[in-house]
Amino acid sequence: MHSFPMFIRTTNRRIVIAGGGEQAAQKARLMLKTDGQLVLLAQDLDPELADLVATGRALHDPSPITPASFADAAMVFIGTGCPGMDAALHMLAKAGGAQVNVVDQPSLCDITTPSLVDRDPVVVAIGTEGTAPVLARQIKTQVEQMLDPRLGSFAALAGRLRGAVAAQIPRSDRRAFWRWAFGDTPWQMHKTGQERAAADLLKQTIHTRALPASTGHIALVGAGPGARDLLTLRAVERLQEADVIFYDRLVDPEVLELARRDAERVFVGKVVGAHAWPQDRISALIVAEAAKGRRVVRL
Structure with missing residues (x-):
């Protein structure tokens, strides 16, 4: 691997996008999936980006760009549509200590955006280190077909119950509990539309600690x-x-x-x-x- 895949926390952090046109808008659409604060660095914004600002989903900073514009950002994306301008902004972003993605200039990228299969909070990221984007999209299509659309909501339910499991299920039994939850009756109930019944079954099992018999x-x-x-x-x-x-x-x-x-x-x-x-x-x-x-x- 020349790039190590890793998930970057975005909560309460800025995601800076330098540019006001279509390239910047493409990155903004992707980053809107996160809970980060989008900051748009550009004199003028196209209608799509201007609407994000008007609806409070992004901030607009038209002031002159300096290294401080990029400081403490979780990620920086640069896409002005002008390769020369992008290279100059890349130098400023690096001077500000940022991890940078420059549109269509792989040699200037510290980070790359993968193809995503989104079952929030379950996310599958697929990357080819920039060598074969079409292949990444084909793999994405295959994975989309593999993962049930309800998987994310069930994973979110499991996340809400983790504290109760930690408090009431002995450590030695927790893996067996989660294996049962995701591989047996609770998941089967949830994915067939019986979300409340699945949640009730999980909560009852946590309360009674009546785990199914563990078979070696x-x-x-x-x-x-x-x-x-x-x-x-x-x-x-x-x-x-x-x-x-x-x-x-x-x-x-x-x-x-x-x-x-x-x-x-x-x-x-x-x-x-x-x-x-x-x-x-x-x-x-x-x-x-x-x-x-x-x-x-x-x-």
């Missing part, structure tokens, strides 16, 4: 020839669900990167031609972990 699961996952892109989709799914993974030196480290970051990893020591751990010991450990209700992968 063991998956034997073959790592194949070693390359992680040769794993089956089900193998990847099992790795991402696993609470604990037993692996050995025959497994490529890149395959382990597909697992949840907080999954426990247990090295069981197999090398070519020898077994540092007897197989019966490995099997006993796997069964013991599953008996605790954990999801286990032997990779």
Whole structure:
């Protein structure tokens, strides 16, 4: 990766857009999805941007632009329609310590805007580091079809209940609770239009702590020839669900990167031609972990 994907907090922060025409308007439309304060730096604004100011959705600053104009901004977008002017404003923005995106000038961009799949508060960002915007849009279309339109409202409900879960559900049971909430009855009810019933079920379960019985699961996952892109989709799914993974030196480290970051990893020591751990010991450990209700992968 030449660019690391990251989400930037915008609450109570300025998002500065330098320009008053169509390029600036394109960036404004995107940033209106956030709760940041839009600040438009330009002498004159086109009708669309002027309406944002008139309706209180953006501030207009027509004063001469200096490095201070960009100070403490969460993000800066520059798009005046004039490449020379954009380059000059880029220098001022960098002098003000800003992270900058200059329209159609990748070499001047510290940050780039991805294609977004928006199920607020669930957001999927897709980027190609500027190499293939058309491909990013095609992937966006595929992901849009994958994610249920009601997913965002259910995630928002879960967010409102996180405090109650933390207060009433033992830490050891929380992952099982959320796995049940998103993978079982509550989500199925919500996405079929039974939002209130789903919320009531979640609240009742939190109050009574009557979690569905946690059943352990063991998956034997073959790592194949070693390359992680040769794993089956089900193998990847099992790795991402696993609470604990037993692996050995025959497994490529890149395959382990597909697992949840907080999954426990247990090295069981197999090398070519020898077994540092007897197989019966490995099997006993796997069964013991599953008996605790954990999801286990032997990779």
